[in-house]
Amino acid sequence: MSELDRRFDDYYAKRKFYGGNSCCPGCGGPLFWRMAMEAFGPRTIVYGIGPCAGCTMRSIKLPSFNIHFSFVADGASGILAAFRAQGINDITVISSAGDGGTADIGLGKISAAAERNENMIQVCIDNEAYMNTGIQKSGLTPYGSWTTTTPLGKEAPKKDIPLILAAHHIPYVATVSVAYPQDLKKKFEVAKEIKGFRYIHVVIPCPTGWRFDPAKSIEVTKLGVDTWLWPLYEIKDSVLHLNMKKEAKPVKEYLETQQRFRVMKPDQIEWLQKETDRRREELLTLDGKKLFY
Amino acid sequence: MVQVRMMEGNEAAAYGAMLSRAQVVPAYPITPQTELISFIAQFIAEGRMKAEYIKVEGEHTAMAAAIGASAAGARVFTASSSQGIVFMEEPLWMPPGMRLPINMCIVNRSIAPTGGLRPDHNDSLLQRDTGWIQLYCENSQEVMDTIIMGYKIAENKNIYLPVATCYDGYFVSATASKVEVPEQKDVDAFLPPYKHDWYSLIPGESKERPSRGGSARNRYEVQQANERAKKIIEEVDKEYAKTFGRTYDGMIEEYNCDSSDVVLMTMGSMTGTARDVVDDLKKNGKSVGLLKLRCFRPFPTEEFQQLAHKYHVIGVVDRNTSTGSAGGGIVSMELARALYHLDDKPLIANFHVGLGGTDVTPRQIEYMADKTLEIMKLGRVSEPVDWVELKDLGPVM
Amino acid sequence: MSIVRSFRPNTDYEKCKRCGICQTYCPEGTIMVIQEEGPLIDYRYCKGCGVCANECPFKAITMVREE
Numbered sequence: 001m002s003e004l005d006r007r008f009d010d011y012y013a014k015r016k017f018y019g020g021n022s023c024c025p026g027c028g029g030p031l032f033w034r035m036a037m038e039a040f041g042p043r044t045i046v047y048g049i050g051p052c053a054g055c056t057m058r059s060i061k062l063p064s065f066n067i068h069f070s071f072v073a074d075g076a077s078g079i080l081a082a083f084r085a086q087g088i089n090d091i092t093v094i095s096s097a098g099d100g101g102t103a104d105i106g107l108g109k110i111s112a113a114a115e116r117n118e119n120m121i122q123v124c125i126d127n128e129a130y131m132n133t134g135i136q137k138s139g140l141t142p143y144g145s146w147t148t149t150t151p152l153g154k155e156a157p158k159k160d161i162p163l164i165l166a167a168h169h170i171p172y173v174a175t176v177s178v179a180y181p182q183d184l185k186k187k188f189e190v191a192k193e194i195k196g197f198r199y200i201h202v203v204i205p206c207p208t209g210w211r212f213d214p215a216k217s218i219e220v221t222k223l224g225v226d227t228w229l230w231p232l233y234e235i236k237d238s239v240l241h242l243n244m245k246k247e248a249k250p251v252k253e254y255l256e257t258q259q260r261f262r263v264m265k266p267d268q269i270e271w272l273q274k275e276t277d278r279r280r281e282e283l284l285t286l287d288g289k290k291l292f293y
Numbered sequence: 294m295v296q297v298r299m300m301e302g303n304e305a306a307a308y309g310a311m312l313s314r315a316q317v318v319p320a321y322p323i324t325p326q327t328e329l330i331s332f333i334a335q336f337i338a339e340g341r342m343k344a345e346y347i348k349v350e351g352e353h354t355a356m357a358a359a360i361g362a363s364a365a366g367a368r369v370f371t372a373s374s375s376q377g378i379v380f381m382e383e384p385l386w387m388p389p390g391m392r393l394p395i396n397m398c399i400v401n402r403s404i405a406p407t408g409g410l411r412p413d414h415n416d417s418l419l420q421r422d423t424g425w426i427q428l429y430c431e432n433s434q435e436v437m438d439t440i441i442m443g444y445k446i447a448e449n450k451n452i453y454l455p456v457a458t459c460y461d462g463y464f465v466s467a468t469a470s471k472v473e474v475p476e477q478k479d480v481d482a483f484l485p486p487y488k489h490d491w492y493s494l495i496p497g498e499s500k501e502r503p504s505r506g507g508s509a510r511n512r513y514e515v516q517q518a519n520e521r522a523k524k525i526i527e528e529v530d531k532e533y534a535k536t537f538g539r540t541y542d543g544m545i546e547e548y549n550c551d552s553s554d555v556v557l558m559t560m561g562s563m564t565g566t567a568r569d570v571v572d573d574l575k576k577n578g579k580s581v582g583l584l585k586l587r588c589f590r591p592f593p594t595e596e597f598q599q600l601a602h603k604y605h606v607i608g609v610v611d612r613n614t615s616t617g618s619a620g621g622g623i624v625s626m627e628l629a630r631a632l633y634h635l636d637d638k639p640l641i642a643n644f645h646v647g648l649g650g651t652d653v654t655p656r657q658i659e660y661m662a663d664k665t666l667e668i669m670k671l672g673r674v675s676e677p678v679d680w681v682e683l684k685d686l687g688p689v690m
Numbered sequence: 691m692s693i694v695r696s697f698r699p700n701t702d703y704e705k706c707k708r709c710g711i712c713q714t715y716c717p718e719g720t721i722m723v724i725q726e727e728g729p730l731i732d733y734r735y736c737k738g739c740g741v742c743a744n745e746c747p748f749k750a751i752t753m754v755r756e757e
Contacts, residue, residue, distance in 0.1 A: 008732040011722050019720055019732055020693070025739035031717045045494050047361065059719070063496050065364055067357055067387055074354040078319060078361030078369075079494060081345035085316035085367045091496065112350035181714055207739075215740025215753070218715050 016042065021059035026214025028178045028204030028221060029056025029125060035181050036094075036123075037062065039188035044092040047076040047120075052098055052132045052206075056125065072097040072106025073113035076120045092121065092192060099126040103139035103159050114168040114197045121191050121198045124161060127206040135209045142229070143272055144255075144264040147209075153263040157275070165199045166235040167292050172198040173235040178205070179221035183232060183243055190234075203230050211259030223254040228280045235291065242287045251276055296474040302465035305433035305472050306372070306398050306458070307332030309440030311342040312480040315370035315396070316487075319347035319358035323377040324410050325462030326400040330372065344370075352377040356384035363393040365494045368444065368487040371395070374462060375402035378416045388455040389424025389515050392491065392502070394447030395455040396440060399427075401561065402462045403649045411650020412461040414561065414613040418589070418623045420457065424515045426522055427590040430460040431564045434472045438539055441475075444484055445529045452522050453489070454515070459589075463650065464562035475537050483536050519591040526588055542585075544593040547600065549575060550582030555606040555665040558584040560624060563612065563646075563653040570658040581662040586624065594631040601632050601639055608642040608665035612653070621645075621678040640674050646681040654689040657681050695738030697753040703728045705750035712742035712751060 001009075012019050016037065021030050029052065037044070037060050046064040048071065049057055057064065067075050076095035083091060095113075097106055102124040110122060129147050130136040137147040143157040166173045172194050176184040184202075191198045205221045207214040224230040225244065229251055232243040251273050255261040264272075300308070306329045310318065320330040336342035345367075349355045352373050359369045373381060378399060388395050399420075401412040408415070417427060426446065430436045436458060443456035460466060491502040504514050527543040534540035549571050550556055559567050564585045571583045584607070586593075601607075611622025619626060621643035632638045644661050647653040660681060668674055706728045713723045720732040721742060729742075729751070743751040 004730060005732070005734065007730070008720070008722065008734075012719075015719075017719055019718065020735035021718065023717070025695075025717070025737035026741060027717055029717075030719065031715065034719050043496055045496060063494055065361065065494055067360055067384060070353075071357045071384065074349070074357035075361030075364075077347055077349070077354075078317060078358030078363075079365040081317040081319070081347050081358070082362040082365035082367030082369075085343075085345050085362075088495070091494075108350060109354055112354065115350075116348065178715075213740070215744040217717065217739070217741050218745050 016061040018059050018061065021056070023055050023059070024206070024208045024214070026205065026207040026217040027056060028206070028217060029127075030059040031178045032125065032202050032204055033057055033060045035178065035184050036188055039185045040092055040094070040192060043090055044094060045079075046094045046096055047079055048072060048096050048101075052125070052127055055132070057096060069101060070105045072101045072109045073118070073120070073122055074109050077113055077116065077118050080119055093119070094121045094123055096123045096125060099124060099128060099140035100130045100138040102126070103161055110165065111168065114165050114170050114199070117170065117196045119195055119197070121200060124199070124201045126201060126203045127209060128203065129209050131206055131209045144261055144268050146260045146263045151263070153268070162199065162201050162235070166238060168197075169238060169292065170197040170199060171195070171237055174200050175230065175232050176200060176202045177221055177225050177230065177232060178202065179218050179225060180232065187234060209260070212257055216257060220254070220257050223249065223257060227251045227254045228276050229254060231280070231283060233283065238290050238292050240283070240286050240289060240291055242283055245284065248276070248280055295476060298472055298474065299469040300433050300472040301328065301467050301469045302433045302436050302460050303328035303400070303467065304332050305437040306440060307336060308474055309437040310370040311336050312475065312477060313370070313396075313441050313444050313484060314368065314481070315344055316367040317345045317347065317359070317362040317369045318371060319349050319355045319362065319369070320371050321349050321352050321355045321373065321377060323352070323374050325402055325412070325466045326372045326374050326377075326398070328466070329398060329400065352381040353383060356381040359395050359397075360384060360387050360391065360393060363388070363395050363489075364391070364492045366487070366489065366492070369395045370397070372398035372400060374400045375404050375408070375416045378419065379404060385420060385425070386423050390511060392453035392518070393455060394444070394453055394487070394489070396443045396447060397455070397457050398436070398440070399457050399459040400462045400466050401459055408649045411463055413648050413650055414459070417457060417459040418613050421590055421623070424454060424519060425590060426454055426456040426519070428456065428458055428588050429560045429586065430458060430465065431562055431585070432465060433470045434539070435541060436460050436465065437472060437474070438533065438537070438541070441480055441484060442529050442533050446522060446525050448487055449525050450490060452518055452525055453491070454518050454522060459561070461562040479536060483533070523591050523593060523595070541587055544588035545596050545600070546585040546587060548583040548585060550584070550603070553580045553582030554604060555608065555669050556582040556584050556604050557608045557610055557658070557661055557665060558586055558624070558628070559610045560586045560589065561612060563610065563658075566653060566655060567658050570655050570662065574659065574662055579662065579666060581665060589624070592627050592631060597628060597631045598635060601635060602637060604639045605669045606640045606642060606665045608644060608661050610644050610646055610661060612647040614645060614648060640668055642668050642674055642679065643677065644679045644681050648682060651682060656686050656689050660686050693735060693737065695736065695756055697738040697740060698733065698736065698756050699731055699738070699740070699742050699751045700754045701729055701731070702750045702752070705748050707748055709747065711745050711747065715741050715745050717741060
């Protein structure tokens with residue numbers, strides 16, 4: 001082993017992650033977990049994986065427990081109850097799921113865990129389709145996107161899971177992006193100090209499924225945020241706080257970077273731009289206001 | 294002070310969970326289990342039971358939460374029936390393979406659409422391939438005792454398998470009978486605190502599961518654990534008898550079988566009625582004994598092989614159906630396989646009764662007893678599968 | 691076990707200003723930026739995805755074909 005190798009092994013051991021992982025080149029997943037872990041610290045365990053989310057999660061050295069893909073937030077509820085029964089109260093429990101697990105098969109479970117105000121941080125690792133099984137559409141696939149099950153483009157827009165869960169009156173909801181690491185880390189640090197059900201949603205770039213050059217991973221993610229297709233905000237005790245209010249770049253710029261949007265027609269792109277503008281106006285108006293009863 | 298009270302099966306089960314000091318109870322209501330979890334919630338609210346009750350939104354989540362809690366170091370109890378059992382089928386396969394000693398009550402109820410709210414055994418028997426240990430109870434006392442024994446069996450370091458205590462909805466769950474409630478300190482002495490040697494979710498604590506990977510190897514190991522459980526079930530029953538004065542004869546009970554050449558075999562609440570009928574028949578000169586099958590999984594193959602030579606005919610009463618099967622009900626097929634290689638084996642008659650939860654009447658049991666005596670005289674089984682309920686047998690008693 | 695990649699990152703240590711952006715954004719976490727030395731890359735695990743080269747504001751990293 002060379003000197004450089006040894007230095008890197010020390011670096012990995014100190015920062016508690018593995019140098020290599022089995023993710024696709026350019027995947028935003030391991031990036032997300034590394035950033036998250038710095039904020040959460042070592043007294044953390046992770047429950048649950050979706051296939052891609054699991055692949056990315058194996059890049060970090062935290063104790064983890066998983067049942068199967070459809071079991072979102074439920075095992076974590078059991079783990080929390082077991083810790084309470086044994087008087088253990090200083091371990092942060094993160095419950096992780098992919099976009100399919102969160103929005104489709106596990107939505108009822110997350111809703112119930114939110115209603116019970118379970119003391120966990122629910123994280124959605126959103127790569128916008130069932131990627132690990134070969135790019136099939138999920139409830140969080142964006143409007144117009146090609147997938148193997150929507151070869152002509154997805155018919156409906158993304159479900160708004162952050163707002164759906166905010167309507168459960170949970171203490172904290174946040175959207176984050178790996179392209180804005182300072183914002184991400186700050187939000188995790190805030191989440192760590194709150195008790196109750198916290199939800200953090202991250203859209204991670206997927207070069208394999210979205211069809212773009214892996215080198216452009218961060219560039220594409222930034223565009224997603226800067227076009228207001230993926231606005232960054234927090235909802236603390238039902239009050240909305242927008243974290244980024246700059247001018248919106250045209251959505252066309254974002255759509256052009258990925259081949260999965262090649263099937264979109266000009267009128268669809270126009271519709272998407274109008275809707276994104278409308279939503280931007282709405283969010284700016286609601287900024288600082290209480291959203292739900 | 295040992296309490297003696299009239300108690301319905303569900304209340305007795307709740308007492309079983311409370312005395313066993315279950316720490317986490319994730320449960321979802323379904324008839325006929327609902328009173329069980331209501332009692333547990335009440336005990337917790339009164340401060341008599343120190344447990345975390347997770348009010349889950351469905352049975353699929355109930356078992357998933359049970360798995361998480363058991364791996365995280367808590368003693369877990371849950372319960373369900375029929376449609377709930379089928380809904381939690383996906384996670385039900387996990388605890389045996391993961392070797393988590395969860396205890397649950399299956400309050401038997403028939404499965405839709407050819408069933409309703411009342412009991413038959415298809416819901417629990419459906420799980421026979423999973424690796425769960427299954428014990429069938431006849432009355433409230435047995436339910437409470439079996440839950441306490443169940444934890445002792447499950448948490449044995451050579452076993453680490455989940456246990457299902459099965460009892461009939463309505464006939465046991467909602468029927469009151471006499472129960473002796475042991476004292477907490479005696480149960481504590483019998484049942485030490487739960488600690489799993491292979492699992493820890495505490496950062497920094499490292500434990501290892503002693504097994505190699507690969508599906509065949511894993512399955513073989515679960516099978517071996519099931520085999521080892523047979524001896525443990527018998528031992529725990531004997532130990533329970535020494536401490537609390539009640540025995541259930543381990544996996545099979547032979548009731549009033551002396552000088553009987555034929556026996557009926559029952560499972561669950563109908564055993565109670567069968568005991569009375571068999572006693573009456575004996576008084577009137579008809580010698581039919583009764584076998585109570587208490588442990589369905591692991592199936593007590595060796596025990597059956599040892600007692601088979603005593604009887605010419607075993608009339609298996611199946612409160613279940615296996616549609617399209619090789620021949621008859623589930624218990625009869627298991628028994629036939631257990632005895633297949635014996636040179637001198639009894640004839641096996643198969644009766645379907647009580648399906649969908651209809652009452653198993655004394656008249657029906659008498660009919661089945663008569664049939665087995667007839668088979669012994671004939672020397673062969675004339676009707677391989679007897680659908681007793683479709684026959685008009687006259688008055689119930 | 692060695693990794694298979696088509697391109698590998700090559701650093702121009704003169705151009706590099708030690709800003710640390712490559713370390714932040716490397717999906718594998720295999721870049722360590724040291725003040726005196728610049729970015730060190732763990733070629734055991736680098737997949738050659740090219741994010742570091744794309745994000746470097748000073749164009750100090752270029753992707754060259756793997757031998």
